[in-house]
Each structure stands twice: as C-alpha cells, then as structure tokens.
Amino acid sequence: MTRDSFENNSSAGWPQRRAELGRTLLDYLHRFGLFRTWMRDRPEGWELVSGLWSPFYVQARNVPSHPDLFRFVGEAMAEIVRNELGECERLVGLATAGIPLAAAAALELGIAMCYTRKLPGVRTREDLAALPKDYGEHALVEGDLKDGDRVVLVDDVSAQFTSKQIAHWQVTTEVANRKLRDVTIPAVLVLVDREQGEGAKIAAAELGVSILSVVRLKSEGLDLLHSILSPREHEVISSYVADPHAFQHPETRDALIAEARRFHRERASASFTG
Numbered sequence: 583m584t585r586d587s588f589e590n591n592s593s594a595g596w597p598q599r600r601a602e603l604g605r606t607l608l609d610y611l612h613r614f615g616l617f618r619t620w621m622r623d624r625p626e627g628w629e630l631v632s633g634l635w636s637p638f639y640v641q642a643r644n645v646p647s648h649p650d651l652f653r654f655v656g657e658a659m660a661e662i663v664r665n666e667l668g669e670c671e672r673l674v675g676l677a678t679a680g681i682p683l684a685a686a687a688a689l690e691l692g693i694a695m696c697y698t699r700k701l702p703g704v705r706t707r708e709d710l711a712a713l714p715k716d717y718g719e720h721a722l723v724e725g726d727l728k729d730g731d732r733v734v735l736v737d738d739v740s741a742q743f744t745s746k747q748i749a750h751w752q753v754t755t756e757v758a759n760r761k762l763r764d765v766t767i768p769a770v771l772v773l774v775d776r777e778q779g780e781g782a783k784i785a786a787a788e789l790g791v792s793i794l795s796v797v798r799l800k801s802e803g804l805d806l807l808h809s810i811l812s813p814r815e816h817e818v819i820s821s822y823v824a825d826p827h828a829f830q831h832p833e834t835r836d837a838l839i840a841e842a843r844r845f846h847r848e849r850a851s852a853s854f855t856g
Contacts (some may be wrong), residue, residue, distance in 0.1 A: 596665050604797030605656045605806045607773065610812045616641045618706055621817045623837035627835065628727045632742050634826055634837055638819050640774050642738035646682045656686025658796045659771055663691060663734065666794055667769050670732040672696060674723060683773065684736035696725025698752050705744070710751050723756040729763045735770045740793055743782035746770050746811045750789050769794050777801060799823060 611617035620627040620637040628639040646652045663670060671693060675684030677700040688695035699722055704710050710722075727733070735749050750767060757765045769792040775782075777800035786793050797803045800823050807816055818838065822829050829835065 583770075599661070600665070601802070602807070604659060604802055606654065606676045607658060607796050608803060608806050609809055610648070610654060611640065611642070614644070614648050614651060615741045616644055616651075617810075619811065619819065620838060621812065621818075621842045621845060623814050625839050625846065627839065630741065631744070635830055635837060636826070637822055637829065638815075640776075642683075642773050643679045645773075646686075652682070652686055655773065655796075656690045659683065659736070659773070660690035662771060662794050662796060663687070667734065667738060667792075670734050670768070672725075672727065672731050672793035673736050673771075674698060674733055674749070674753060676735060676737040676745060679739075680735070680737035681718060683738060687771070694726065696723050696727065698723055698749050701748070701752070704748055710748065710755060721756060722752040722759070724730050725766060727753075727757060727760060727762055729765070730760075731765045732796075733765060733767045735767060735791075737770065737772050738774070740770065740775045740782055740795065741778060743785040747780075747785055747789065750791070767791055770793070773797070774799055774803070776823070778823060782815075 606619060615623065618624060618628075618639045618641055624639075626634045630636050630639075645655055673684040673688045673691070673693065673695045673696060675681035675697040677698050681697045684695045684697065691773070699720065701710070701722075733753060735746060737746060737749075740746065750770075753765075753767060767789070771785065771794045773796050775793055775795035775798045777798050782793065797806065804816070804820050804823060807819070811819065829838075
C-alpha cells in the first residue's frame, strides 16, 4: 500500500486502515517467503530463542531485500506511531533486525534515529551492569540523544520481550552515562506481535512501555491469514498460537513433520510426472 493509498482511505477511519495495514503486511511477508510455515518452507519447523518449537516463523530480517515491502514497512510503522502514540523525537533500532526498520520509519516520520549496539552474552540487567568496566569508550547506543526526548524502540517481532528489556536497559543506562534529563521510552514498536503468553505484557508493564505493532497475530492476524495460508496451515498455526506448549510433545511435532515431508514428496512426484 502506498502513501496515496493511505491518504485515499483516510475517511475509512483508523481501525479500518490499521486492519488493511496488517493484511497487506502479512500478504507481503507470505509472498516473499518471510512468513514461513513448516508445511510450505521447512518441514522440521523452527526452534525459537525461548526454546519452544514452532510450526511457523517470521523472518523479518530480510525485509530490506524487497524494496516494495521495505517502503511499505516504513510507511506502516510511521502510521502506527502517528495514530497510536503521537509525537516522539527519536526512534531507536534494536540490533540488528530493528535497525533498518527504524531507519525506514524515521525517514517517513521525518525524525532522528539511533540504534543499540549488539552485546553478545548480555541476557540480564546484571550482565549489562558488569559490561561497561570492559567496554572502553563504546556507547551502548549509537547516535544523538537529547534532554526531553520521547524515544520509541523498534524491532521486528515481539515474543518473549527479553531483547526489548535489554534494549530498554541499554538506552536508560546510556541516558544516565550522558547525564541527560527527562528522556522517556513510552513504547516499543514491532512489525508483528506474536501475543503468545502474558510474559511480554507483564515485562512491558513493569517497564512502563506500550507494545505497538503493525499486526497483532493472535487477536488480528489469524483472521487476516485466512485468505493467505492453506486451510491446513491456518488450522495448525491457529492451534499453536492458542497453546504453543501443546506442540512441544515429540509425537505431535513428529506427526506434523511427517505430514509436511509427505506433502513435499507428493508435490515433487506430481511435478516430475507432469
């Protein structure tokens, strides 16, 4: 959807426009193979950072490789900020997937951006507190920050929220190191909020931030995916989103893997004989 499309649909109201943004994003991701399913793309599925097995995966790191999608993402994320947050002075892209997304959205909004540095091995606030002693003069956040900034963190997907917590700590630590005043972080902005479990909501509430997204998978995305996925893909992914732990039993995973491999064999056989 282009900027002209957004403007032409302004009379439809924000809820309708937001639904169209989500539908267009999911369509783009699926078309370019970035919304991946075990049935279509990888029979063995994916192991997430949380350790859970998943029959689908959102590979948003490749968004900048597709110019039309990249342009749309910048416009869509800017629309979310304007309509659900209001003014902010700065976007901070989370290393590494969030950096190009923040750049695209910041250009559309006409505001500045920064980005966090990748911190290997940092998983907790304590890890971060111990880091500066060996970190030399490297900043935890690259780019200018100023007194009174309202800062929005930008990433690709929200699941367990751990990486967002670390980024929040990086920014607040950097703000303290620079002796800045009244810098606030009202929100985290992502392309896809998987909405799996209460952990992310609780962690965000503890930090005092809102989770903004172009599409919320559980409450919005599943309906939008009806016309994008096959009936079987939609059935399995809907069940998974409702209860991912039910899919962690080896026999359940093995059955789905065998089903996908059988599908690929039959498709290859039909293609060969055809």
